[in-house]
Amino acid sequence: MEHLLAALRAVAEPTRLRLVVLCARGELTVSELTQILGQSQPRVSRHLKLLCEAGLLDRFREGSWVFYRLSQAGPASALARQLVAACDDADPTIALDLQRLGAIKRQRAELARAYFRENADQWHRIRSLYIDEREVEAALVEVIAAADPRDLLDIGTGTGRMLEILAPRVEHARGIDQSREMLSIARVNLARAGLENGSVRLGDMYQLAVPDASFDAVVIHQVLHYADRPAAAIFEAARVLRPNGILVLVDFAPHALEFLRDEHAHRRLGFADAEVAEWCRAAGLDPTSPRHLPGDPLTVVIWTAHRRAPTNLRFAQTLQPGSPALVEGELH
Numbered sequence: 001m002e003h004l005l006a007a008l009r010a011v012a013e014p015t016r017l018r019l020v021v022l023c024a025r026g027e028l029t030v031s032e033l034t035q036i037l038g039q040s041q042p043r044v045s046r047h048l049k050l051l052c053e054a055g056l057l058d059r060f061r062e063g064s065w066v067f068y069r070l071s072q073a074g075p076a077s078a079l080a081r082q083l084v085a086a087c088d089d090a091d092p093t094i095a096l097d098l099q100r101l102g103a104i105k106r107q108r109a110e111l112a113r114a115y116f117r118e119n120a121d122q123w124h125r126i127r128s129l130y131i132d133e134r135e136v137e138a139a140l141v142e143v144i145a146a147a148d149p150r151d152l153l154d155i156g157t158g159t160g161r162m163l164e165i166l167a168p169r170v171e172h173a174r175g176i177d178q179s180r181e182m183l184s185i186a187r188v189n190l191a192r193a194g195l196e197n198g199s200v201r202l203g204d205m206y207q208l209a210v211p212d213a214s215f216d217a218v219v220i221h222q223v224l225h226y227a228d229r230p231a232a233a234i235f236e237a238a239r240v241l242r243p244n245g246i247l248v249l250v251d252f253a254p255h256a257l258e259f260l261r262d263e264h265a266h267r268r269l270g271f272a273d274a275e276v277a278e279w280c281r282a283a284g285l286d287p288t289s290p291r292h293l294p295g296d297p298l299t300v301v302i303w304t305a306h307r308r309a310p311t312n313l314r315f316a317q318t319l320q321p322g323s324p325a326l327v328e329g330e331l332h
């Protein structure tokens, strides 16, 4: 009972309740929260510290950035979710906070889009700076060959490289990306490779214009580190998977290369296995052992997970885009 009382005491203050509501919408930095609340950074930091101590928020550092999100576990985590659910988005203060959060997210998305726009033609070169792609691609082909899917979706397809190597192994391959520039290059690449069973469409990984349970395999290769809501992206990918379908995530293990953030629009500096497994479970997937491909300086990880039985799928179908369960932190 004591921990509940401590959490209730911590949140019984307008700014702190607003912070809890905001952190349910994504992983946010102090400077983003400061911008939204219009209060000084030391003041916001003090509120955040109290909320973390009370177990309502989690704080995690990644290089020089510190993120806050709704607590993922622990006794006060359920209380945090109940408080968020009880808050009315139409309340004028909350509505304004969410509006400002929306503006920050749009600004962030525009920065990322601009980055991809400018780098579309040299993306292959940028990728080869980090890792030996051939090794990763061979491992990926092995995973897909073992799963033997009929319909494959590549989320954040970029220049369509994953489609090029995987489409020959499936009946239909579809790539989705938010960048028109990337897609125009992908179309050229697919045509050049003569892949008539591959196609690409403009789309957003958080709201795929794709019916539930329509693919046997979903690949998200080197996209998640740009996401401000990686759990929501995984949840959306799981939604479009058929029962027993496979999700394949490829990204970096945790690292400290800040320049990827400063110069290449990365938001997250890699992901821990436990974190990814937890997001998959929450999305109704059963994770399997990840495969690590150590490199210098970056290690690439291939995480795989399978869609559970249809009962969970029905649960997913009841969720609408934008419902609290699609919001980061609500998935745990």
Ligand SMILES: C[S@@+](CC[C@H](N)C(=O)[O-])C[C@H]1O[C@@H](n2cnc3c(N)ncnc32)[C@H](O)[C@@H]1O
Pocket (backbone or CB within 6 Å): 112, 116, 155, 156, 157, 158, 159, 160, 161, 162, 176, 177, 178, 179, 182, 203, 204, 205, 206, 220, 221, 222, 223, 226
């Ligand atoms: C680093 S590239 C990776 C491309 C490809 N998967 C590959 O490995 O060659 C990341 C891609 O994710 C796309 N992307 C980022 N955020 C997205 C979103 N919200 N919805 C769809 N695509 C997104 C970018 O436009 C970019 O093409």
